[in-house]
Amino acid sequence: MPHEDSRRITDMGTLKAIAQPLRMRLYRALYVAGAATASQLGAQVDEAPSLVSYHLRKLAEHGLIVEAEPRTGDGRERWWRPAAKGLHVHDEDFRSAPETSAAHTAFARLLVDQRADLYRRYLDERHAWGAEWTGASSDSESVLRLTSAELAELNEELLTVIQKYDEKGRADEAAGDTAGRENVALHTYGFPFRV
Structure with missing residues (x-):
């Protein structure tokens, strides 16, 4: 089943669902993988599959992820994939009240923190990437x-x-x-x- 176009988040419930730090990490890992199970994602984020399953179900409740076709013959595994090609959150959708504006700001700060962590990890590990990749990288x-x-x-x-x-x-x-x-x-x- 093909992905929908990018999804614009406009409601507080969905914003709060994705704004949880572990859920955002899981969504990003799932987006990179294309499809994965709770066990696979748990290994990537160093969390128990049961906890990961809980957070995946919360993302699914808000339509952010959907079940995917299994990629192995093990029928016990539940596969997930992003429901859209990407997510967009715009300030204009959350300006109506102080609490919605604060929720949007908290989500934006979470993204900045996680992106900075990702870049810090690259900086700490860049010697392992070799000259070709470090030369192509930019800041x-x-x-x-x-x-x-x-x-x-x-x-x-x-x-x-x-x-x-x-x-x-x-x-x-x-x-x-x-x-x-x-x-x-x-x-x-x-x-x-x-x-």
């Missing part, structure tokens, strides 16, 4: 003078480029070109600030 900061409309346009252009490379990589991998292919995290932030 940059640009300070631009833009209007909000220009920032929105820039974000759209960046997403278009990212989607192009994602689709190409997945198509090449499906065609058998797997040599040297790794998961790559690309985090971009565009936000105003004053000095």
Whole structure:
């Protein structure tokens, strides 16, 4: 069954479901794997399969993940996959009240913390990746003078480029070109600030 398009989270229940730190880690691991069981995910996040199963069921209750076709002949295993190609959470959907705004902010901070942890782990382990990968990796900061409309346009252009490379990589991998292919995290932030 094909994935839906990316899902926009607009309700507090779903936001709270994904905003739990272990659930966000499980969702990310499941997204990377494509499909997995609670036991497989538990090994990745160092948690008991029973606890992982509980959190997977909570994600499923909100339609964030769905059951997947089994990838082995063991009928006792329950396989899961993301229900959509990605998730989107926008500030404008949670501005209506202080508690919804606070929940959105807490979720955004969770993402920043988990992304920073992922990058710190890369920094600690980069010597093991070799010169080819460390040379291809990047860390940059640009300070631009833009209007909000220009920032929105820039974000759209960046997403278009990212989607192009994602689709190409997945198509090449499906065609058998797997040599040297790794998961790559690309985090971009565009936000105003004053000095």
